[in-house]
Amino acid sequence: MSTRHDDDEFMDVSEVVKLGIPSKVVSVFEREGITRFNPPQKMALDSGLLDGKNMVVACPTASGKTIIAELAIVNMVLNLKKKAVYIVPLKALGSEKYKEFREKYEGMGVKVALSMGGHDSKEKWLAEYDVIIVTCEKLDSLIRHGIDWVRDIGLVVCDEIHLLNDVSRGPTLEVTITRLRDLTQFQILGLSATINNSDELSGWLGASLVKSDYRPVELAVGAYYDCKMYFKGETQEVGKMSDSLLALIEHIVASGKQAIVFVNSRPSAESQAEWAGTVTKKYSKGMDKVSSSVLSAVGQPTKQCRRLARIVSDGAAFHHAGLAPKQKDIVEENFKNGKIKVICATPTLAAGVNLPAAYVVVRDLSRYMGGYGMRPIPVLEFQQMAGRAGRPKYDDKGVALACAKSEYDVERVMDEYVNAECEKIFSKLSLEPVLRSHILSLIATGHVYSDRQLMDFMEKTFYAFQYNDLFELERNVSKVVDMLGDYKLVEWSEEGDISSPSLFQSANSYHAVRKMRATVLGRRVAELYVDPVTAWLFVHAIRKCASMRVSEIGLLHLVCSALEMRPRLRVGKGDYEWIYEEAEKVSGRLIVPDFARADEDVFLSAFKTASALDAWIDERSEDFLMDRFRMSPGELRAKLDNCDWLLYAVSEIAFICGSEGLRGVIDELRVRLKYGVRAELRELVRIRGIGRVKARALFKIGVSDLTSVREVGFSELVRAVGQKSAEALKKKVGDDVTKLKAQRRFR
Ligand SMILES: Nc1ncnc2c1ncn2[C@@H]1O[C@H](COP(=O)(O)OP(=O)(O)OP(=O)(O)O)[C@@H](O)[C@H]1O
Ligand SMILES: [Mg+2]
Structure with a gap:
């Protein structure tokens, strides 16, 4: 893969000063060894990158697409004083860009923020920043919470936009872009690999297409x-x-x-x-x-x-x-x-x-x-x-x-x-599981009020642009809307606009005048970013909890049964016997409703995953988790993050359902999961610098919380947790550490 390009396809970097890019930006490029813009970069500039034109850049790997984004960003932030949102496909890539952009542009007053985790927050602090790096899920979640700075967005860069093709994440990207375009006006810049139908992509976005086979190396x-x-x-x-x-x-x-x-x-x-x-x-x-x-x-x-x-x-x-x-x-x-x-x-x-x-x-x-x-x-x-x-x-x-x-x-x-050509990318929006979460969110945020408006929205998606036939999408949308109603997440009133009849008119035509809105539960579920099916599972389990003592394994098994915990631990041949045996022992404590037990495979893999997490809060080592459950440290962290978010969702949904009692149990379990400790160590791990190992060592010498630190001698404390932690603990309870150290030396 090597192509010849003439000199006139390149452009000296200093020339962008004439286009309004500050010379300090040019110096940043030069320091990086970039002295001239390459053919795709020049093409982007020639096609109106700095005039706010929408653009899809479809070029080979390593062709320098990020520089095109950076030019658009600095132009937007420094010249037009608006915000730029940079959507990345992976957290790791987000961190790389965050580091890079800060090093290059913070010195000239461009404030760069990275917002990745956490799905239940408006993240008000972001309002202060100029460049906001997010994953599409995070951006979706921010929009669901109604960010106040949406109208300050002047540019959205979507890196690796061919992700639209991905079954699980593509639809979120597609809906988020469509939604944002409904909410405000901005320049969109899609960076893509060389795909076969980049023209379709640029057609959808009303963008010019910058396509090149240039690869510098x-x-x-x-x-x-x-x-x-x-x-x-x-x-x-x-x-x-x-x-x-x-x-x-x-x-x-x-x-x-x-x-x-x-x-x-x-x-x-x-x-x-x-x-x-x-x-x-x-x-x-x-x-x-x-x-x-x-x-x-x-x-x-x-x-x-x-x-x-x-x-x-x-x-x-x-x-x-x-x-x-x-x-x-x-x-x-x-x-x-x-x-x-x-x-x-x-x-x-x-x-x-x-x-x-x-x-x-x-x-x-x-x-x-x-x-x-x-x-x-x-x-x-x-x-x-x-x-x-x-x-x-x-x-x-x-x-x-x-x-x-x-x-x-x-x-x-x-x-x-x-020698093969890349495949075309296709919208995956018509798939039901992804649709239901987005449709609930569109209704919950008041983005749409009627079936008609919902379909109007769908008509603006890449799916509609690509297929030009909304029949299947319409059928699935209709099914999802009905399901949300059955789940009590959406309700209807009859004061709808009669002049815009529903697309889903049934024979008895009741729906023709319906106006929809989310219930209190529906609104919260959309904010919590959980699948409506998961919410339904939780609502049933919460009801069941009212008549039983709630246990850790019960809660862990419940959240591990949620779709969001996939992929769960794989159940191998050797697992069946012990899982059945253990599940039998605790069967009275399991809170998943009967309908969630019907799928044997889900039940077993959820039980295995829950058992691994239960062993973690029983202070088992990570080696034990690997040997017994084949759960690696990275997987453990990922599962713990997910589990924490879902437990939080259970407690929030419980609050809406009037079961506040569950909150205390869940809060305690979340602390134990975070540190991997039994209940008796929960106070100790709250102390900064004390993890599961040191907490256990402290407990062994009779320390179970901060107040009991006073009652043990300094030397004993040093033997248990080492000099530094012992000093920090004594200092925390107000003891004179210098004196204690001198006394210890003297002895
Ligand atoms: N005009 C240029 N002259 C010299 N180096 C450049 C130029 N433009 C970009 N580079 C360098 O090329 C490297 C690759 O760029 P970049 O990461 O933007 O590639 P990409 O097109 O996004 O590729 P991928 O599809 O793999 O993400 C970077 O190290 C960047 O600094
Ligand atoms: Mg790139």
């Missing part, structure tokens, strides 16, 4: 099999070894380059990294410090952490969602500085990040996809992974290789991936 894409690299019209051998992939890694690392190897599962990432380490260790030295930082990144290192630390000391690493965020940072950081030579990763590493991999090897071209078994990955996904190779600033050439399974398979891989 040549990227050679090919297939790989049996120690041979196959490129168009050329084959290259790498040194022979019995393991062909290791031979390739040796070839790459021996030439002083680095590689990312993409595989399709976490266990594969770990074992492949272990293998890679056997090669990289010859080429890397002095990794002790990095290796021990991997261990100290978490409170109590688990087997997985130790394995990563071992592999890192050999100069390789694995990277997947099971790692703690700090460990991911360490791996990325040390890959950037060249110490780690090879990363074996799952595809989550692929979206938009800049890493210095001269080589990308896509080992697996198929992936396990839920009920469909192993399926070939889309070309778009392959290209996103391949695009991590050969990034500007790091390399002058990139190589991406797709692994074939046999000599015969090489041709297929060349046809279906290497």
Whole structure:
């Protein structure tokens, strides 16, 4: 993939000063080594980027799409004094952009904010900021809470806008963009990979299309099999070894380059990294410090952490969602500085990040996809992974290789991936599960009041633009609206506008004059960002709680039964017996309503997930969770976050249902989950700097809260939690620490 471009397709960066961009911005670019704008960047400027024109930029990976966004942002913030919202597909990418934008633009008074987690807040503080980086879910949640600064938005950048194609997240992006466009006027800038129907995307957004094949760093894409690299019209051998992939890694690392190897599962990432380490260790030295930082990144290192630390000391690493965020940072950081030579990763590493991999090897071209078994990955996904190779600033050439399974398979891989065109992207909005949450939200915020208005809204979506046939969408919308009514989340009055009859007119035509609004419960559910089906589950369980003593396992099993906890822990053959046995023992304490027990698979996987969390609050180690439940530290963190949010939702819904009594139990459980402790330690972990290990040590010497710190001697305290924590505790209760320390020395 290399194309020639003439000089006149480039533009000196200083020329943008004439277009109104301050020269200090130009200096920032120059400091970064950007002296001239490349062809897509120039095209964007020529097409009215700084005149507020909507634009879709569909260009190859590494073509510098972010600079186009930055130009539009500084123009909007500094010249037009309006806010820019930057939508990212992944939190990791959000953090990368946040760091970058702050370093580059904060000095000139551009205030940058990152707003990612938490789904029940207006985040009033954001009103003070100029550039707001969000995920589409967060933006959706902010709109549901009725942000006051919506009219201050002048620009919305949507990075990796081909995410519209994603089954679970695409519809949220689509609805959020449509909704925001209804609420206020702004310039929209969509940054996309080279997809086959970018014209459709720009058509929907009323945007000019900037399409280019420019890639600053040549990227050679090919297939790989049996120690041979196959490129168009050329084959290259790498040194022979019995393991062909290791031979390739040796070839790459021996030439002083680095590689990312993409595989399709976490266990594969770990074992492949272990293998890679056997090669990289010859080429890397002095990794002790990095290796021990991997261990100290978490409170109590688990087997997985130790394995990563071992592999890192050999100069390789694995990277997947099971790692703690700090460990991911360490791996990325040390890959950037060249110490780690090879990363074996799952595809989550692929979206938009800049890493210095001269080589990308896509080992697996198929992936396990839920009920469909192993399926070939889309070309778009392959290209996103391949695009991590050969990034500007790091390399002058990139190589991406797709692994074939046999000599015969090489041709297929060349046809279906290497030389294949990307698929089209399609709106996934008509899928019912995603529709119901958005429809409730549109009604709850008063965005629409009638069926007619709801369909008017739907007509503005990418779905409507693309399919031009609303029949299926209309049918699903109608089904969802009825369901929301059955769930008591939406109600109707008859004072609707008779002149705009419903699209859903039934035979008896009652609906013709209905005007809809959300119930109090419906409004809260929309704000809480839970699925209406989950809310319905919670309402029933809350009613059941009125007549029983509520237990931790009951609540944990309830939230683990919610759709939002997917993917739950997988139930293997060896699990059935113990799950049935344990579930039987606590069956009187389970609060999920009967209708939620009907699906055996859901029940069992929810019980297994709940049991793992129950073990966590019983102070079991993370190693135990891995051995017994196959729950990795990263997964534990993700589940704890979700669980906390859902428990909060249960307590808020309980409040509306008049069951305030549940709040106390839930609050206590949330604290215990946060720290992983039994009930008796809940006061101790509230003290800053005291985690589950130190709290347990304190409890053993008779300390159960802050007041009881006074009653134990300083030396005993030091023995239990170490000098620093002991001093902090004594200081907290007002003791004279200097005196205590002197007394201790004297003894
Ligand atoms: N005109 C330029 N001259 C030199 N370097 C540039 C120029 N524009 C961008 N770059 C550099 O190119 C690198 C890649 O840019 P960027 O991350 O914006 O790519 P991208 O198009 O968003 O790719 P992806 O699709 O992978 O997200 C960055 O390090 C950036 O600093
Ligand atoms: Mg990008």
